Amino acid sequence: MPKHTMRHLAPHTSTDPDTGARVTRLTPPDTTCHRNDFHQKCSTRDGSRLLFGGGFDHPLHWHDHLPDLRTHTALQLTEGAGENTFGGFLSPDDAQLFFVRAERSLVRLALDTLQETVVDTVPPGRVGYGTWVANSACTRMVGIEIAESDSFELDAWEKFAQMFDARPRCRLIGIDLATGARRVVLERQGWLGHPQFRPFDDRTAAYCHEGPGDRIDAPIWFIVDDGQHRRCGQVHAPGGHCTHEFWVPDGSAMVDVSLQHGEPGSPRRICWLDPVTLASTVLTTMPPCSHLMSNHDGSLLVGDGSGEGPQGDPHLHLFDLRPGAAQPQRRIARHDSSWRVHKGNRQVTHPHPSFTPDDRAVLFSSDRDGEPALYLAELPA
Numbered sequence: 001m002p003k004h005t006m007r008h009l010a011p012h013t014s015t016d017p018d019t020g021a022r023v024t025r026l027t028p029p030d031t032t033c034h035r036n037d038f039h040q041k042c043s044t045r046d047g048s049r050l051l052f053g054g055g056f057d058h059p060l061h062w063h064d065h066l067p068d069l070r071t072h073t074a075l076q077l078t079e080g081a082g083e084n085t086f087g088g089f090l091s092p093d094d095a096q097l098f099f100v101r102a103e104r105s106l107v108r109l110a111l112d113t114l115q116e117t118v119v120d121t122v123p124p125g126r127v128g129y130g131t132w133v134a135n136s137a138c139t140r141m142v143g144i145e146i147a148e149s150d151s152f153e154l155d156a157w158e159k160f161a162q163m164f165d166a167r168p169r170c171r172l173i174g175i176d177l178a179t180g181a182r183r184v185v186l187e188r189q190g191w192l193g194h195p196q197f198r199p200f201d202d203r204t205a206a207y208c209h210e211g212p213g214d215r216i217d218a219p220i221w222f223i224v225d226d227g228q229h230r231r232c233g234q235v236h237a238p239g240g241h242c243t244h245e246f247w248v249p250d251g252s253a254m255v256d257v258s259l260q261h262g263e264p265g266s267p268r269r270i271c272w273l274d275p276v277t278l279a280s281t282v283l284t285t286m287p288p289c290s291h292l293m294s295n296h297d298g299s300l301l302v303g304d305g306s307g308e309g310p311q312g313d314p315h316l317h318l319f320d321l322r323p324g325a326a327q328p329q330r331r332i333a334r335h336d337s338s339w340r341v342h343k344g345n346r347q348v349t350h351p352h353p354s355f356t357p358d359d360r361a362v363l364f365s366s367d368r369d370g371e372p373a374l375y376l377a378e379l380p381a
Ligand SMILES: [Mn+2]
Pocket: 291, 347, 350, 352
């Protein structure tokens, strides 16, 4: 269907059997729908509209949709092929959507008219990789490019290690969104990922050395987007590694998870990394969650329990870091997502939870009712 299509959604609310939380499925269980990357802006400031990728078309194309939670309708925003619905995000003023199409075109789409402008084009011989992230003012962006001859589709987890072994030629690039000017911030024979501007600090962008956690040297790096002042943010402790780093949305710190290899029972530590002093502080330990995200100031964290079988953890966990919190750690609700690779995508069944702007609910994806769908789990007041 073309963009401008309006779809009616029939939200379904249930009570979580383990915690009693109210959980609402927002999208139909017979169509693949997923949220964007958990650290990309997904919700309008007032929380009334959300972004999701929906696979309503045959053959399958995932297109961005904007549901209105007040009217239970979803507006289809895009209609092309190869749109990166994981990396897409809403602008700070809720007026625009940014996304990459066909690994090549960075598109800015006006939400009122759905008119598109190509802001940047990846040059021939290269492809855009992963999620591209804007600064807080949404005037600049950092992204990763891989040499086309070194790139292949990462549609299975084995490919992840293969890409690491192949040491692809990668570039961290910076783009001026007003002028379209672009520059190479860093070029390296080796896989790069997770470019992320530090919120409210345009002179600090983070990126990672991508690959299996037990094989990369040091995952978290910082750099100015003119290529200066590159420094390692976090070195691995002996026998361990850290992963799933994200900026607290107010820019105060980077949070990551450190864990030990070959010790299934060893605790996963949530660490608070000061981007200026590079001091790392352990905040708390946590169950085997995969992704973590915080609310605006980092006082609340949410994580998605992972792993399959009896060792698996099917819950969303809340970490309340406020001094004197009555319950520093508790379960929010079950997510019961399978984590399986689905329709050639490694991410579409990941819960990727994050807080709504008012901190009163957590948005996540799950395939527990059939196809992956979007859910909201409410937090008690
Ligand atoms: Mn994921």
